Amino acid sequence: MRTISQTELKHGSMEQLHRLCETLREEIFRTVSACGGHLSSNLGTVELTVALHRVFDFPRDKLIFDVGHQCYTHKLLSERAPLFFTLRQEGGISGFPKREESPYDAYGTGHAGTSVSAALGIAKARDLRGEDYAVIALIGDGSFQNGLVYEALNSLKLLRTNVLIVLNDNGMSISPTEGGTQEILDALKESAAGESVRLLEQFGLTYRGIVNGNDLEALIPALEEAKEELRSGSVLLHVVTRKGQGYSFAENAPTETHGLSPAPKRGKEYSAVLGEELMRLAERDERIVAVTAAMTDSLGLRPFFEKFPARSFDVGICEEHASVLAASMAAAGMKPYYAIYSTFLQRAFDEVIHDVCGQDLPVTFCIDRAGITGHDGETHQGIFDLSYLSLIPNLTIAAPKDLGEFRSMLRMSADYAHPLAIRYPRYGEEGVIAPVEMGKFELLHSTISDIILCAVGERCLKIAQFAIKEAEKRGIQVSLANARFVKPLDLTFLTGRPENYIVTLEDNVLAGGFGDAVRRALVGSGKTIFSFGLRDAFIPHGEPQRLSVRYGLDPEEIVKLLEALHARG
C-alpha cells in the first residue's frame, strides 16, 4: 500500500477520509489473511485511529496502545504502509507497537493494562523536561479490567499531569468482557451523566462520552474537544466501536476472528487435549475447577465451561487475581486448574510464589504456548517459564513429549496434592497414553555410546531425534531421554547413566533452565554437561522453527557437538 501523507490526513475532505478508511480496512483484511494477525480488533478501530491522526500530531504527540491488538491502522498511517505486507514476518513489521520500529510507536506493548501507567510516565517526563505535546492512551474495555490500570488511575492526581485516555469499548476482550468494571462501563453508556462518572472524576478524570467510534463525523469533533480540555486536566473519552466493523464475518464472529493464524494448523492443539481431559477428570472429581484470564477459547476450555459452568471461572484479563483465586480455592478444598499462556503467567509470578507454592497448595498450572510462539514477537514468546518456575520451592514442573503423555500427566495430576506446572507448545502429535511416574525421565533410545541427549518437551525431542539420525549417518551412536520433569530432576536416572557426556535441550533461555539444573545436580560426578537452549535475548517475531534455529536450537550445531564428543572418545 502507498504511504499516506500527514497532509492528506490533516487536510483531506471527510469524503477522502471515508475512502481512506475503506482502503485501510481492505489492506488490513488482505494482509491478515496472508500473514495472520489480529483482525476484528483492528477492523473495529480504523475510524478511531484515522480520527486520532487527523486531530493529533504524531510522532510529536504520543499514542500509547494497550496490548497493541489495535495498532495496524496506526502503522499504515505512519510511514509503514509500503512494508505492511511483511506484517509479522521475520524482519518485517511487528504486529505490536515497537519503539525501535518507528518513532510513531511511543511505547512498546503486548501485555495488557500498561497503557495508562505508560501515558502518565511519558506525560510526567514531558512536564519535567518542559516539553509540550499530548499523550494519549488507547485502551480496550478488556484491558480496562486489569489491576494495573487502577493502580495508574490511583496515581493520576498524585502525578499532577494530563493525559487523554481513549477507552475503546467494544464489549469484548478476546471473549466478551464480563465483570463489575464492564457493568460500570455499561452504566456509563446508559447514563453518561450518572454516578459512574463521579468515580472517574474522583480519580481526576473528566469524562467525555459516549462517542460512536465508527463514525468519523462524531469522532473528530469529540477528539478536538478532548484535545482542548487536555490543557487543563486529564480526560477519559469513552468510545464505542464494533469489533470486526466492516466485515460481516468478523462482526458476527469477533471471538473467532480476534487472532488468525498465518499457516495451516500443524497437528492437533494441546489446548484441545486439555479441554477433553479436564472434562474427563471433572466428571469423577467434584473438586476440580478451571480458572482462566480471558482466554477460555484459546486454552481449549470452552467445552469444559459449557459442561461445568458452576466450576468454570474466566475472570477477565486479571492473571494475578486468577492465581490467588486458584490458590484460595485449593486452600478451601478444591482442585483448581489454571490455564494460561506462558508469557502471561509472568504477570502472576509473585502469586505463584506467595500464594500457591508458599502455601504448597494443589493448583495445577496448564501453561500453553511455551517456547517460541513466533509471529507475535518479543512480548509473546514463552521462553522464560522453565527458569522463573524452577527457582520456586514446592513446585513440580513437567513437560510432555506428546499429546498422549500430556493426557497421562493430567491424569496423574488428579491425585497430586502439591503445586504442579505442565508446560507445552501450541501443537502436538498424538502418542501413547501410558502411566507417568512423578519425577521420572523416560529412556527413549538406548545404545552403546558415551553420549546421551536429554530433551525437554515435544519440540526439543524432535530436534534431538533429528540430530541423532544425522549423527547415526556419520556412524555416531547417541542415546536419548525424555526429560519430562524439569523439577525435580530424575537424579536416579542421571547419576545411574553410563554415558559421560550429557547434552541437554530446552526451548527456554539457558539461564536458570533445565541444563543449569542438570549441571548443578551433577557437580562432582565427573560427567560433562553441554546445553542447548535459547540464548540471552528477546526474540522478535518470525517463523518459530527458524527462530528456534537462529536463537540457539540449531540441529547442525548439535550434530557438530556430537561429532566432537565422539572424536574425543
Next chain:
Amino acid sequence: MRTISQTELKHGSMEQLHRLCETLREEIFRTVSACGGHLSSNLGTVELTVALHRVFDFPRDKLIFDVGHQCYTHKLLSERAPLFFTLRQEGGISGFPKREESPYDAYGTGHAGTSVSAALGIAKARDLRGEDYAVIALIGDGSFQNGLVYEALNSLKLLRTNVLIVLNDNGMSISPTEGGTQEILDALKESAAGESVRLLEQFGLTYRGIVNGNDLEALIPALEEAKEELRSGSVLLHVVTRKGQGYSFAENAPTETHGLSPAPKRGKEYSAVLGEELMRLAERDERIVAVTAAMTDSLGLRPFFEKFPARSFDVGICEEHASVLAASMAAAGMKPYYAIYSTFLQRAFDEVIHDVCGQDLPVTFCIDRAGITGHDGETHQGIFDLSYLSLIPNLTIAAPKDLGEFRSMLRMSADYAHPLAIRYPRYGEEGVIAPVEMGKFELLHSTISDIILCAVGERCLKIAQFAIKEAEKRGIQVSLANARFVKPLDLTFLTGRPENYIVTLEDNVLAGGFGDAVRRALVGSGKTIFSFGLRDAFIPHGEPQRLSVRYGLDPEEIVKLLEALHARG
C-alpha cells in the same frame, strides 16, 4: 499470656471485653518491644479483632488478612497466647498469618492486595462444597490501592458468592496513603450516602459505614448487621481506626512505629547511602527521578523526596505501576531509580521483563533487603532475585561488597544507558569509594592455590573471608574474588584464573543463580565449580545469620569442601 477462651469472647460482658483489649494492647506492646514486629497497625486493630471474634465463629468462619500486619490480636485470641512471647523468633509464632501454624489462619499472607481474591476463592469453594460459613477479608486502606484488589472486585458479580470485606481505614499504609482511591474513601467518610457508594454497589457490594473501629460498642452491632446481610450478598464495612491507638507515642509516630526491629542496628543501612548518593547524582543530572511503592522511608528516600519533591514518586502499594511508570519516564528521556525490597519486586516481574528490559530502557532498580531478611519469614525473604533477574535479557545485575562500593556503583549507573539492578542487604559496612568497571570482578585475595572463592555481595564475602581464615589455620591457601556482577559475568576473569576449583557463594536460592551461571559459562573449561547458596525451600522467620547457616551458607561446610579439594590437590 494466658489463653483466652472462645466462651469468654462470646459471652463476656462489655466491661470484660474492654479489659481484654487493655490486656491485649499491653501484651502486644511488651512482645513487640522484645521481639520486634509491627506495632502501630496491631495496636490500632485490637477492638476490631476482638469484635470480629465476638461476632464470628472462628476457625469455622474464615478470617483473611491482607498483608497480615494486623494479625497479632487474632493470634492472641486463637489459642496462641501462651506462645506469643516467641513472636518472630526461630521456631516460634510467625508475625504473619500462616496456615500451617493454626487452623485459625485461613490463608497465608505477607504481600499486599491478596485478601479479597482469597476471600472470594474460599467463599466460592465453600458454595461448591455445600458448606456454610462466613468469609471475611480484613484489608487496610493502603492495600486497597493495589491493583489486585480491583481485579477481585471486578470478579465479585461473576463469582456469585458472598464475602464480607472489612476495610480498616487508618489513612496510612506504611506511609500516609495518598492517591485517587484514598480520595474515594475520604469522600465515603464525608458522605456515606454519596456517589462513591454507587461504585461499590456496581461492583456488587453493599456499603456499610462509617464505624469507629476503636469503639467496641459501635463495632459489635455493625458486624452483627453485616453478618446478617452477608446471607443475601457481599458487604463492605468501612471501619475507621487510629493507627497506634492506645499508646501516645505510636499514635503520634505511626510511620516510625509501623515496624520495629528486635535487635540493635547492625551498622549503617544501605538505604541511607542510596538516599545520599541519589541526591548527589540528582543535583547534577536533572533527568534523575526516584520511584517507590509506599516505602519512601524504609528505602532511605525521605531526604531525596524532601529535596526534590517534583522528581519523587511514591505511588502507593502499586509495584507494577511503579515499574511501568519508571519504564515510560525512561522512554521519554528521564533516568529513573526504582527502589524496592527484593521480595516485592516479584510483583513487578512481568513489567521488569515486558516494559523495562524488553525495551532496553535505562531504569535502575535499587533492590533492598536482598538475601535472608529474617524475622518476617517466608513472605519477606529476598532470596529469589538473582535467579528471577538473571533470566532477563538486557539486564545488568550488580551486588556491592560494602557501602563504598554501593556508592561507586550508583555513580557508575548515572551514565549507564540500559536496565541495571543493584541488590543489597539491609546493613553494611563502610568501604572505599573506588571506580567500578561495569562487568568486572575484583580480586580481593590472591595466593598460590588451586581454589578460588567467588562470592556475591557483602554477606557472602564475609562468609568467604571467615572460611578462608579457618582454612588458613589448617594450612590451606585459597584466593578470593568479589563477584560484583552476576550478569554479565566477568568471563575474562573466570577463564583467565589459574585455579582449577571455583567455589561460588550467594545468598539466593541455588536454582538459576550465580553458581549456575558460572558453571554454564565454564562448560568445557576443565574447571570444577562448587556452589554454596540457599537450598530449595521457603525459609521461615528467625535470626538471619542462623537461618543462613541452616539453609545452605554454612562456613563449616565450606571449610570442609576446601579441605577436601586441597587434599585432592
